[in-house]
Amino acid sequence: MASIQYILKRLLLMIPTFFLVMIIIFLLVRFLPGDPAIAIAGDRASDADLEAIRERLGLNQPMLVQFWLFVTNTLQGDLGRSILLRAPVIDVIFDRLPTTIFLTLYAVTLSLLIAGPLAFVAALNRNKWPDAVIRTVFQVGLSMPVFYIGLILLTFLAAQLRWFPVGGYGDTFVERLHHMFLPSVTVALYTSAIIMRNLRSAIIEVLDAEYVQFARAKGLPDRLVLGRHVLRNALISTVTLLGLSIGNLMSGTLVTETVFAVPGVGRLMLEAIFARDYPLIQGLTLTFAVLVSVVFLLTDLFQSTLDPRMRLT
Amino acid sequence: MSDTQPILEVENLCTTFTRGGVALPAVRDVSFNVGKGEVLGLVGESGSGKSVTLRSILGLSRRYGDVTGSVKWMGQDIAQMPERKLRHIRGRDIAMIFQEPMTSLNPLLTVGMQLTETLKAHTDLNRAARRDRAIEMLDHVGIPAAASRLEEYPHQFSGGMRQRVMIAIALAANPKLLLADEPTTALDVTIQAQILDLILSLADELSMGVILVTHDLGVVAQTCNKAAVMYAGRIVEQGDVRQVLRAPRHPYTVGLMRSVPQNVPPRSQLYTVPGTPPSLEALPQGCAFAPRCQSRTDSCMATRPPLESIAQGRSVACFNPVTDAQGAAA
Ligand SMILES: Nc1ncnc2c1ncn2[C@@H]1O[C@H](COP(=O)(O)OP(=O)(O)OP(=O)(O)O)[C@@H](O)[C@H]1O
Ligand code: SF4
Ligand SMILES: [Mg+2]
Numbered sequence: 001m002a003s004i005q006y007i008l009k010r011l012l013l014m015i016p017t018f019f020l021v022m023i024i025i026f027l028l029v030r031f032l033p034g035d036p037a038i039a040i041a042g043d044r045a046s047d048a049d050l051e052a053i054r055e056r057l058g059l060n061q062p063m064l065v066q067f068w069l070f071v072t073n074t075l076q077g078d079l080g081r082s083i084l085l086r087a088p089v090i091d092v093i094f095d096r097l098p099t100t101i102f103l104t105l106y107a108v109t110l111s112l113l114i115a116g117p118l119a120f121v122a123a124l125n126r127n128k129w130p131d132a133v134i135r136t137v138f139q140v141g142l143s144m145p146v147f148y149i150g151l152i153l154l155t156f157l158a159a160q161l162r163w164f165p166v167g168g169y170g171d172t173f174v175e176r177l178h179h180m181f182l183p184s185v186t187v188a189l190y191t192s193a194i195i196m197r198n199l200r201s202a203i204i205e206v207l208d209a210e211y212v213q214f215a216r217a218k219g220l221p222d223r224l225v226l227g228r229h230v231l232r233n234a235l236i237s238t239v240t241l242l243g244l245s246i247g248n249l250m251s252g253t254l255v256t257e258t259v260f261a262v263p264g265v266g267r268l269m270l271e272a273i274f275a276r277d278y279p280l281i282q283g284l285t286l287t288f289a290v291l292v293s294v295v296f297l298l299t300d301l302f303q304s305t306l307d308p309r310m311r312l313t
Numbered sequence: 314m315s316d317t318q319p320i321l322e323v324e325n326l327c328t329t330f331t332r333g334g335v336a337l338p339a340v341r342d343v344s345f346n347v348g349k350g351e352v353l354g355l356v357g358e359s360g361s362g363k364s365v366t367l368r369s370i371l372g373l374s375r376r377y378g379d380v381t382g383s384v385k386w387m388g389q390d391i392a393q394m395p396e397r398k399l400r401h402i403r404g405r406d407i408a409m410i411f412q413e414p415m416t417s418l419n420p421l422l423t424v425g426m427q428l429t430e431t432l433k434a435h436t437d438l439n440r441a442a443r444r445d446r447a448i449e450m451l452d453h454v455g456i457p458a459a460a461s462r463l464e465e466y467p468h469q470f471s472g473g474m475r476q477r478v479m480i481a482i483a484l485a486a487n488p489k490l491l492l493a494d495e496p497t498t499a500l501d502v503t504i505q506a507q508i509l510d511l512i513l514s515l516a517d518e519l520s521m522g523v524i525l526v527t528h529d530l531g532v533v534a535q536t537c538n539k540a541a542v543m544y545a546g547r548i549v550e551q552g553d554v555r556q557v558l559r560a561p562r563h564p565y566t567v568g569l570m571r572s573v574p575q576n577v578p579p580r581s582q583l584y585t586v587p588g589t590p591p592s593l594e595a596l597p598q599g600c601a602f603a604p605r606c607q608s609r610t611d612s613c614m615a616t617r618p619p620l621e622s623i624a625q626g627r628s629v630a631c632f633n634p635v636t637d638a639q640g641a642a643a
Contacts, residue, residue, distance in 0.1 A: 209416065210411060210413055210416040210417045211416065211417055211419040211420070212419075213368070213373055213411070213417075214409075214411050214417045214418070214419075214479070214482075215419065216373055216400075216403065217371055217373060217403055217404065217408070217409045217411070218403065218404040218408075218430070218431045218434065218482065219400045219401060219402070219403035219404030219405055219431070219434050219435060220400065220404075220430060220431075220434050221400060221434065222396065222397075222400075224430065224434075228422070228430075229419055229422075232421050233419070233420075233421060236421075306421060307420070307421055308420070308421065308466040308468065309420060309466070309468050
């Protein structure tokens with residue numbers, strides 16, 4: 001297990017990253033052509049609204065003071081108001097975030113369930129026909145754009161066969177599993193292809209490792225050789241890769257949420273961009289930065305939990 | 314011991330790998346026996362097929378290549394035995410110590426786990442008893458503070474200590490035959506002797522058979538009952554250890570003996586067999602040793618000399634075996 005000190009240290013190391021993200025978000029609005037107050041309040045804001053915003057953000061004061069105000073506001077959870085949704089940005093994000101997290105975890109779980117066993121089958125039958133079939137199918141999955149797969153699934157399984165709802169995300173957990181199945185599969189097709197490819201070659205490499213030969217020489221049953229000695233070692237690199245590709249995963253989520261009308265932060269980002277809702281764009285950018293950092297931290301913790309050599313203090 | 318029924322009988326063992334479409338005959342027609350409590354020394358240059366021979370006995374090579382011939386364990390042929398059944402022999406009856414201690418232990422599992430899982434696979438001992446046995450084994454192989462080291466991982470052990478852990482694992486289930494693949498090569502000299510003593514005293518205590526792979530003929534002379542010399546995948550000479558080492562018949566064995574420092578006058582230059590072993594992809598048609606052999610004749614190049622018995626339990630694969638007088642002079 002990783003120590004508390006280690007986690008704290010990692011959290012401290014995140015501070016510079018966030019500082020940088022804050023600077024970028026801050027400058028984004030400041031360097032827009034025209035009046036930043038109008039960008040933040042929207043075109044139709046009244047003069048009184050504009051004045052209030054100038055006051056709150058200190059737009060009449062020097063840049064450094066403005067930045068200080070921005071940082072302290074953000075740290076207090078004040079991310080401004082969304083022009084589009086006429087509500088505090090922080091509320092909007094917290095409202096939508098669970099849906100996206102649900103979708104992502106659902107997709108990752110599905111990917112592992114699909115890709116894990118198949119990677120094993122492919123690796124154990126290296127260069128024989130099951131391997132060839134599995135690799136070809138995933139290669140096709142990898143070369144098709146996410147939205148295209150989503151549209152096909154939507155057309156056939158939801159619109160025509162009516163097995164799945166066309167949109168929305170349900171209220172209970174089971175309903176959610178049903179509603180979010182197609183979006184998750186859409187994301188999972190891409191991630192499982194990545195997992196498959198990586199896990200297959202990791203398993204092949206580990207299968208040849210001396211410690212696996214030694215495990216066989218000890219007379220362990222196959223189940224233990226594969227589960228305890230092979231899988232653990234192979235999973236480390238795959239989960240690390242999965243963690244590091246969280247950025248790709250999120251852009252896939254963004255497209256998928258839009259295609260399936262899933263009310264998550266991905267679709268919200270697109271809406272915010274089209275509406276030029278700068279406070280919301282700022283808030284979402286920050287949210288994505290937090291998500292990526294958290295996933296990186298979790299990946300690290302996972303790694304150090306599995307691999308004693310990685311245990312840092 | 315040679316009059317007792319052997320526990321292991323290897324006959325015409327052949328292991329062939331394929332690399333880039335080319336066949337690699339790593340082990341060819343290897344035959345030998347090991348009796349109860351008997352120690353067989355397997356010597357030969359790097360790449361001569363010693364490790365592959367051991368791995369093939371345990372059925373570990375068939376995933377990577379084609380294995381033929383018979384491996385009889387207590388009279389039963391295990392060469393083609395399915396993994397499901399073979400696993401009950403591996404680790405329990407026949408155990409193996411791998412050549413490379415740094416890579417043969419799983420880096421993600423505690424030493425205790427890697428020790429006890431063998432016991433779990435082969436004995437009825439409960440959790441506490443397995444733990445006790447694990448501590449006893451670590452203690453036995455000379456790992457200080459054994460109890461406190463069970464929860465540690467391989468990277469917390471030195472190379473010599475890892476080798477000892479591997480020996481402890483191999484011996485945990487009281488095997489009747491130990492395949493020891495250069496158990497001391499990776500270690501420094503003082504530890505080498507300790508580890509060898511350890512293996513041999515345990516072999517003695519448990520009257521366990523041992524196949525000891527080594528480069529060191531001195532070790533063979535001190536510890537083995539029988540010796541087999543491998544060259545390019547074949548046994549070229551085997552027999553009682555004193556006969557093989559005192560009166561070697563095969564020119565290659567003679568060369569090996571000459572390269573042992575004790576056998577040359579002080580301050581003379583160390584002898585090595587000139588030339589290098591042939592590549593397995595392109596073995597000569599006749600005797601594989603011919604390109605390096607001083608006794609070579611024309612027939613050596615054309616046909617391969619068969620391994621023929623020259624006395625009780627003693628055989629040589631050479632058309633022009635060295636005579637006693639020549640061998641002694643060399
Ligand atoms: N899995 C494998 N696939 C292909 N070739 C192999 C495999 N294992 C061993 N070989 C080859 O078989 C030959 C014999 O190797 P082996 O490891 O038995 O030699 P060795 O006598 O143990 O040598 P050393 O003293 O260096 O350990 C070598 O040429 C080696 O490259
Ligand atoms: S058969 Fe001929 S070449 Fe081979 S070892 Fe004997 S003498 Fe030398
Ligand atoms: Mg070897």
